[in-house]
Amino acid sequence: GAVVSQHPSWVICKSGTSVKIECRSLDFQATTMFWYRQFPKQSLMLMATSNEGSKATYEQGVEKDKFLINHASLTLSTLTVTSAHPEDSSFYICSAGVFRGFGEKLFFGSGTQLSVL
Amino acid sequence: AQSVSQHNHHVILSEAASLELGCNYSYGGTVNLFWYVQYPGQHLQLLLKYFSGDPLVKGIKGFEAEFIKSKFSFNLRKPSVQWSDTAEYFCAVNARTDSSYKLIFGSGTRLLVRP
Numbered sequence: 001g002a003v004v005s006q007h008p009s010w011v012i013c014k015s016g017t018s019v020k021i022e023c024r025s026l027d028f029q030a031t032t033m034f035w036y037r038q039f040p041k042q043s044l045m046l047m048a049t050s051n052e053g054s055k056a057t058y059e060q061g062v063e064k065d066k067f068l069i070n071h072a073s074l075t076l077s078t079l080t081v082t083s084a085h086p087e088d089s090s091f092y093i094c095s096a097g098v099f100r101g102f103g104e105k106l107f108f109g110s111g112t113q114l115s116v117l
Numbered sequence: 118a119q120s121v122s123q124h125n126h127h128v129i130l131s132e133a134a135s136l137e138l139g140c141n142y143s144y145g146g147t148v149n150l151f152w153y154v155q156y157p158g159q160h161l162q163l164l165l166k167y168f169s170g171d172p173l174v175k176g177i178k179g180f181e182a183e184f185i186k187s188k189f190s191f192n193l194r195k196p197s198v199q200w201s202d203t204a205e206y207f208c209a210v211n212a213r214t215d216s217s218y219k220l221i222f223g224s225g226t227r228l229l230v231r232p
Binding site for chain 1: 211220
């Protein structure tokens with residue numbers, strides 16, 4: 001089946017540095033990519049949606065200048081946490097989907113645990 | 118704004134007990150509905166999905182869900198749970214707005230099945 005590869009799976013960084021997380025769809029071209037974060041013992045929170053051919057749409061309360069999303073191609077999306085702070089420590093998950101015909105394929109990456117010291 | 122509500126945050130059952138997890142959504146347009154499962158230490162996996170047609174959807178591992186449009190609900194059921202069903206379950210709604218798509222998750226339900 002289709003696979004979404006997310007790297008790195010775990011990263012520790014110093015406060016003030018930037019961290020880039022990659023999300024790749026390995027055997028299909030994703031028309032839409034989603035980025036989520038999950039705080040401990042809480043639900044997934046949608047951060048942004050990136051559709052083919054358009055800029056990412058950020059959810060209310062998500063700082064677009066802090067969480068830079070680049071949907072470089074139909075198989076690659078990156079999330080860059082700029083000037084990371086301890087409160088950005090979280091579990092980030094991407095998902096990639098093909099929505100021609102509405103919701104036909106949607107796959108999740110394995111997530112990235114970010115710890116900011 | 119679209120939202121998804123899961124009423125049970127924690128559920129504890131014994132093996133062979135029946136399971137029903139509630140899910141309600143708020144969105145007036147066309148929706149697709151999903152149930153995902155996250156086993157401990159693993160990533161999300163799709164259990165089942167509803168697009169159209171028969172409102173009773175059967176998924177993997179003996180799970181099923183029923184879409185009741187009048188109640189804006191999509192409850193997940195399993196007649197007899199197993200210890201291996203211990204996981205967190207997320208209901209999700211794919212709400213179409215203009216030409217874009219948005220997948221909104223519920224808060225999740227942690228299921229613990231005691232052997």
